[in-house]
Each structure stands twice: as C-alpha cells, then as structure tokens.
Amino acid sequence: RAQLSEEKLLQQILKNGDRERMTAAKRQESELKRAEKRKAEVDGKFVRMYEDWSAGRITEYNFNLLTKKYQAEQQELDEKISRLQAELSAEQQTALDAEKWVALIKQYANPTKLTAELLNTLIEKIVIHEATKSADGMRDQEIEIYYRFIGKID
Template identity: 70%
Template sequence: HNKQSNISFKNKKKVRKPQEEWYRVENTHEAIISEEVFQKVQELIASRRRKRRNGMTQIFAGLIKCADCGWSLAYGENRQNKNPYGYYHCSKNGQGLRQCSMHYIRYDVLYAYVLARLQYWSMLAQKDEDKLLKRLLNASDRERNSAKKKQAAELKKAEKRKAEVDGLFAKMYEDWSAGRITEYNFNMLSEKYQNEQKELEIKIRQLHETMEAAVQTAADAEKWIALMKQYVNPVELTAELLNTLIEKITVHEAVKSEDGSREQEVEIYYRFIGKID
C-alpha cells in the first residue's frame, strides 16, 4: 500500500548574496565519504565519459561487463528499425572475434532496470536507514559465506597439490642423486616442478589475501547508505550517479523459453557492499 504523507509548504523569501561576497569554510563537518574515495569516483567519471557520434555521453561506459568472459560490453545502434535504438553486446563477440556469445541487451531496458533498482534503494534509505543497514549486512554475510566456501575449497586443493609437487620434487632429487634418472630428465622435471610450485605459491597467497579482504564491515554499508541518501528518489541516470554508487554491472546471456519470452539476468555490484538483492 502506498501511503502519501502530508507535506506543508511555507513561503520563505531568500535573498541571494552576490558571488563576490561568498566565503567558504571547509572541514566543519565530518565527510560522508573520504576525499580519497571522492577523487577516485571523479577520476572514473572522467575516464569513462565517452561521447557517441550524436554528442550524447555514454553513462554506462566502463561499468557493464560480460558475466561469462569479463570483457566490457560495447555500445551499438540499430538504425534499421523505424525507431532506432541503442544496445550493448559483448566486445569479445564483436569485431570478428566470436570468442563469446552476444550477451545482447537494449540500452533502454538496462537503463530502466538500473534506475528502478536505485530508486528502490533510495526509498529504503530515506524510509528506515537502520532496517536497510541490517538487511545489507545480512546479505553481505550470505554472499561472503558462499564465496568463502568456494575459496576455502580452492585453497585446500592448491595446498594439497603444493604438498604433492614438493614430494615429487624431493623424490626426483633422490632418484637423480642415486643415478636412477639422467641429468637431462632431472633438469627438465626440475623446471616443470619449480614452475608449478611458484604458480601454486602465488595462487595460495592470493586466496589468503582475497579471503582476508572479503570481510564486510558495518562501516562499508554505512558509507554506501550515506552515498545513497544524497540521491533522493533519482528520476534519471547520470555518469556521476552510476559511478558513485555502482562498481560494475554484469550482463548474462538471455534465455528464451518455449513460449518465446526472453529472460535475462543482470547483476549490479554496488560500491562498498557488492551484490545485493
């Protein structure tokens, strides 16, 4: 049920001072986001602000990724129809590469979906900040636990293989010392085992770092809510809005059902908090 709150309007006359009389007082309030995060977002906006031939800015530039290969989705236009429209497709599929499927999605469909999701989160942020914070933390716990299980399995597998390679290397050294294998075979196998050892060591270290960095804190969720509260009920998408709130958007390949309908999964990964439903 939609409830409409009573809004009172008061007539307050404001007198605007000339700009030469303005003065700025900095650092009087605690920043909602750090200067470092603010500058990073501004740099992203500047680097992603590409313009199409008609002069319009590609607000999604650099944000949309293929869910399967990870490449960016390229923008294109269909001018054959009576009403031309823009669309995105996997850049690894285009340019004659054909190394991935299309992952085709219309610009207007993507725009409407992302705007609806941001309007939804904006409404929750204004309505009940504490409730939204609890929901974000619960969602991040589920996401983190799921990722942690996969990473733990990968780590266990890598550590097991590392122990096997270490054992094989030691055994080979014994065989070489006892003259059971030639110098040539020793050198060839030695290089092979040492390369695999290095690769496994790097993988194990990266998994440890990923698992440690994946810890989601309440501060991260609070930062995102604070950012969201700056955009009260957004009615349009801009490069600034998207890059401030969103890390990336992944587009899956569409699935057509027997009745001809088309279903497509689009995942939005938000800044600080990752993917939430």
C-alpha cells in the same frame, strides 16, 4: 536502529549479498586447501626426484626437465594461494567494516544538525542520476547514497 538493536542492524547489513559471499568464501576455502595440498605434494615430489637423481636412478636430463616443470607448478601454486588468501581476507574485512559502520552510526545517532563533519564521517559518496520525466509529467530522479565501510544499502 543502531541504538535499538545493533546486532539486528549488523546482520541486515551483512545479509545483503550474504548468500553469494558465503558460497564464494566456501569455494575459495576449498580451492585454497586443494592448492596447498598440491603444493605440499609437488614439494615432496621435488625432494624424491632429487634423491633419485643423486642416487643415479634418473638421468640429469630428466632431472632438469622435471625440475623446470615442478618449479613452474610451484610458482603457479604460490601465486594462486596468495590470491585466494587475499580474497578470503577481503571477505573477512567486509564484516569488520560493517561493525565499524554500526559503531559510527551509534556515535552520530539522533543528530540535531546536519554538518559537514557528519556527512564526511558517514557517507563515502552520493550519486545523483539525471532526472527523467514520466508519462504523467512527474519528474523522477534517482539518488544513490554510498556509506563508508559498507557501500550502498538498498
């Protein structure tokens, strides 16, 4: 499929969980914008508060109290912004990983022999579950293949 329609395969890989990823990404982006906006507001308040203190409009006690409060909020916002940026970056990496996987598949399309190099290049891990016997006496065993860059394909 990678040789026939690279774009279709890439879209199918990304489609698995795409709705959830898109919803999460939109939520993270809006949360990131709100955090960045609030950080700018807090920074502005901090500057105005310093100006009020230096002009004698607020007491040193109130200045120190508000300083601690705003510094704590600034630190929380910095951590939140960093976390959200990392999460959004990980989402973007998923698409890049899928593209890398399609390129690998194209490179190893139509193998004539199953080699260790081929398996190590394309497959991250294989999970073999314990075999069970069904009521009709048939033996069932689930095997999961996790591919490099994209994980398990259903």
